[in-house]
Amino acid sequence: MSFLTRYRWWIVTAAFFVAFTLFTAEFQQAQTTAVLAATLRQSTPLVLGALCGIMCERSGVINIGIEGQMLMSAFAGFIVASSTGDLLYGVAAGIACGMIMGAFLAFLSVTLQGDQIIAGTVLNIAAIGLTSFFFQQGRSLPTGKTSVMRFGALSDLPIVGRVFFTNRPLTYLTLLLVPVIWYALFRTTWGLRTRAVGEHPSAAETVGVSVVRIRYLNLILGGGLAGLGGAYLSLEAVGSFERLMTNGKGFVALAVMIFGRWNPVGAWGAALLFGYANAVQTQFQFRGWLADDPQFIGMMPFIVTIVVVAGFVGRARPPAAIGQPYSRE
Amino acid sequence: MDDATPQTPALEAIGIGKRFDTVIANQDVNLRIEKGQIHALLGENGAGKSTLVNILFGLYRADEGEVRVNGEPVRMDSPHDAIEHRIGMVHQHFQLVPVLTVAENIVLGNEPTRGRGLLDLDRAADEVTELAERFSLAIDPGATVEDLPVGMQQRVEILRALYRKADILILDEPTAVLTPQETDHLLEVLRGLAAEGVAIVFITHKLREVLAVADQVTVMRGGRVVGTTTPAETDQAGLAEMMVGRSVVLRVAKTEARPGAGVLEIRDLHVRDDRDRPAVDGLSLEVRSGEIFGIAGVDGNGQRELVEAMTGLRTIDAGAVLLDDTDITGCTPREISELGVAHVPEDREKHGLIGPHSIADNLVLNRYFRPPYARRGLRQHAAINSDAERLVTDYDIRTESIGAPARSLSGGNKQKVITARELSHGARLLVASQPTRGIDVGSIEFVHQQIVGQRDNGVAVLLVSAELDEILSLSDRIGVIFKGRLVAIADAGDIDRATIGRLMTAGSDAA
CATH class of the missing domain: 3.40.50.300 (P-loop containing nucleotide triphosphate hydrolases)
Known part of the structure; x- marks a missing residue:
């Protein structure tokens, strides 16, 4: 019973989408499948961005530079993949780029104890400037984008096969990362120390846990996740780099993280909601519905963000030490 | 520890000095803590007690001097080093993570695992229960710390130090937050621990507790050690005089x-x-x-x-x-x-004063809006300042200028500002x-x-x-x-x- 009251909003939301999907599937199976498949695809960068946010904020550092980390990594991944002709190098470059930016954020906010909002903004502005400056028209991936992985007969199932078993590798990897990071956060010593540092850094320090080391580690690892999200955009979703191609996803990822209450599984659910809103929007535009007002349709995911963050989140309690630089003396 | 003869003190501070900017917090401080004894460290606020124990626990770094554990000089760069040398500390402001459980708080930093960093919380709970039984400090390892009463939270802190096998235990103002009954119980626990050979440093400014429990007393004033004595050699008045430097x-x-x-x-x-x-x-x-x-x-x-x-x-x-x-x-x-109605609030920093504003402004906070302090919406500085000068003298507020920000005052002088403001208008x-x-x-x-x-x-x-x-x-x-x-x-x-x-x-x- 307490389970029901505690998760009532999740249950209501999930029930609504299941009902809506079943309703539409009744007469338009093709579109429903397309929307659901797109939901998973669209949610992937949001999940990765949100996982980055969770890693950082659980250790007490606000990272609003996820957008910049993703954009720069999308660019780095694309350049490396197009020059070497190997997508794997591209993905690795994207992750490495995110990690370097994470380390830079850690240097600004942990070592120099600067304002974390400003440090994150630095990343965003730097990413926009650098990627726009070095952007060249006409580059392409010699191999094309990552290819679809199929699972035999499973992939041929109606709806489910198309939605879950005909995706590309980074999408699967993301689905795997959600439970892995959840487990790490709540069942390992690293996770316990991370949560302690994010809630009460001086308490962690007095039992010999190094706040600085944990924060550096988490910001760098989290940066790798955001970098993977960037690589996903250029190498798996689109297959090339476009100016400002992250288009606010790094910020929506923060909303996803908050809506998911700093919990990887919650964030995944929240990302699906946003992915769904985005997929419906794409489907509307694709069909030419409300074609006179494309901006209005384009607003949908952002309206969902505002409504959800303002209305549903309510009593979410962020890590207590968030945003405060830590110093011993 | 074969070389540790009974004469070797468990913990020794020699010539410790520490300054923050221009403030001297500790100067040539010597302290000698024997095994199995309760050593009270007594002094007023700002006497340097907390600075000293923070140095002993590796939270601050001493500018000069040496710390010895069991006779060996040691480096204390972080609490990690202190824990290595089996020094445990119970902090004045509890260093517990409120949203974690008792067991998680106790094992944090020293967690039992199933290998490769996988937490073994069941074993943690068992170990905590076992420890609690051994020292008769019963506690529920699964309870969330923020739901526990203050006395219990302190128990968690003590258990956390014992979990790390501390044989030197430092307690910073442990009784400040306790009821008389909880205090009595704590003092009993401390005697028990001392009987098991634990060396205890007990910081307090309550004279009664010192006389009740301590084997030795060191009194600090103005960052220096005034003297070391035993309860048998002195009484409350004597200790108070050592603390303040005059009879009180x-x-x-x-x-x-x-x-x-x-x-x-x-x-x-x-x-x-x-x-x-x-x-x-x-x-x-x-x-x-x-x-x-x-x-x-x-x-x-x-x-x-x-x-x-x-x-x-x-x-x-x-x-x-x-x-x-x-x-x-x-x-x-x-x-x-x-x-x-005059109100001297509980939290003077938050509700009693506006820290960045001047002492003069703070002295008229409850009447700045009416004559003679304001006329037709314009502040009358002459009236405000002459009032402030008078109150600073009458209430003995120690400050260089009435224009100084209120937050620059010491706690006692802040309280005098509030008292002056609240009591000077009938x-x-x-x-x-x-x-x-x-x-x-x-x-x-x-x-x-x-x-x-x-x-x-x-x-x-x-x-x-x-x-x-x-x-x-x-x-x-x-x-x-x-x-x-x-x-x-x-x-x-x-x-x-x-x-x-x-x-x-x-x-x-x-x-």
Whole structure:
């Protein structure tokens, strides 16, 4: 019973989408499948961005530079993949780029104890400037984008096969990362120390846990996740780099993280909601519905963000030490 | 530890020096802690006790001097080093993560695993239970720390040090937050630990506890060690003199109260706390002019909400507050202040002063808006400044300039600013909440004299304090608050310390 009251909003939301999907599937199976498949695809960068946010904020550092980390990594991944002709190098470059930016954020906010909002903004502005400056028209991936992985007969199932078993590798990897990071956060010593540092850094320090080391580690690892999200955009979703191609996803990822209450599984659910809103929007535009007002349709995911963050989140309690630089003396 | 002869002290500080910017916190401090002994470190706030133990625990780095554990010089760069040398610390402000469980807090940093960093929380809980049984410090390892009462949280801190096999235990003001019963229990636990060979450093400014439990006493003043003695060689007055550097009147000199007509009446008051739970739950009391009514109680039993409600800072659910038969329920803080209610708030940094503003501005915070301090919306600096100069002299506020920001003052001087402001405009009722919390003995003496002086001038005083000694020495009548109600009201002479202690913790006098 307490389970029901505690998760009532999740249950209501999930029930609504299941009902809506079943309703539409009744007469338009093709579109429903397309929307659901797109939901998973669209949610992937949001999940990765949100996982980055969770890693950082659980250790007490606000990272609003996820957008910049993703954009720069999308660019780095694309350049490396197009020059070497190997997508794997591209993905690795994207992750490495995110990690370097994470380390830079850690240097600004942990070592120099600067304002974390400003440090994150630095990343965003730097990413926009650098990627726009070095952007060249006409580059392409010699191999094309990552290819679809199929699972035999499973992939041929109606709806489910198309939605879950005909995706590309980074999408699967993301689905795997959600439970892995959840487990790490709540069942390992690293996770316990991370949560302690994010809630009460001086308490962690007095039992010999190094706040600085944990924060550096988490910001760098989290940066790798955001970098993977960037690589996903250029190498798996689109297959090339476009100016400002992250288009606010790094910020929506923060909303996803908050809506998911700093919990990887919650964030995944929240990302699906946003992915769904985005997929419906794409489907509307694709069909030419409300074609006179494309901006209005384009607003949908952002309206969902505002409504959800303002209305549903309510009593979410962020890590207590968030945003405060830590110093011993 | 074969070379550790009985003469080798467990912990030794030699010539420790530490300065923060221009302030000398420790200078040539020597301290010698023997195994199996309780060593009290006594001193006023700002005497350098906390700095010293933070150096011993690796939280601060000493500018000069040496720390030795079991006779060996050691480097203390971080708490990690201290823990390596089996030094444990119970902090004044508990260093526990509120949202984690007892077991998680205790094992944090030293977690039992199933290999490769996978937490073994079941084993953690078992180990905690076993440890708790061995030292008779029963606790539920699965409870979330923020749900535990303060005494229990302190127990978690002690267990955490023992879990790390500490044989040197440093306790920073451990009794400041405890009830008399909890304090007695803690002192018993400490004696038990000492009997097992643990060396204990016990920081306090409460003389009674020092005499009750310590084997040795070191007194600090102004960052230096004044001397080391034993309880057998001294008494409360002697220790107080060492602490302050002059003889101090411990007992407040006051004459018999001559109470007049009722000034404050509270009828069946109901108030909720920040989390919307009932905090004051049907409380009634009356305070007459010329008497001090003291409210004793463990922190968190509705004292804060009571004071905030009657000064207009918190919404009243039901009941009435009457000042000289005028109903002030639901009035704004300014209306209440204008009716002659002086308020010395519990948290002076947050509710008593505007830190960045000047001392002069803070001295007129309750009347800056009216003549002569403001005319037609323009502030009159001449009037504000001449008032400030006068109050700084009258109340002995130690500052270089009335233009200095209030936050630059010491705790005691901040309290003097608040007291000066609240008492210098003819109050009829004084509400003083924890008026001497965290201030030095000299300032305590001054604040107490002020409170008694107000009483003698016919002001009604409502005194709320978690320091039972303060309640006992100042009050004419005492009410004991428990879970938002007054469970007893008695004349000060008719109720003793032990009875109040029992009422504070249990709500009834059943021993």
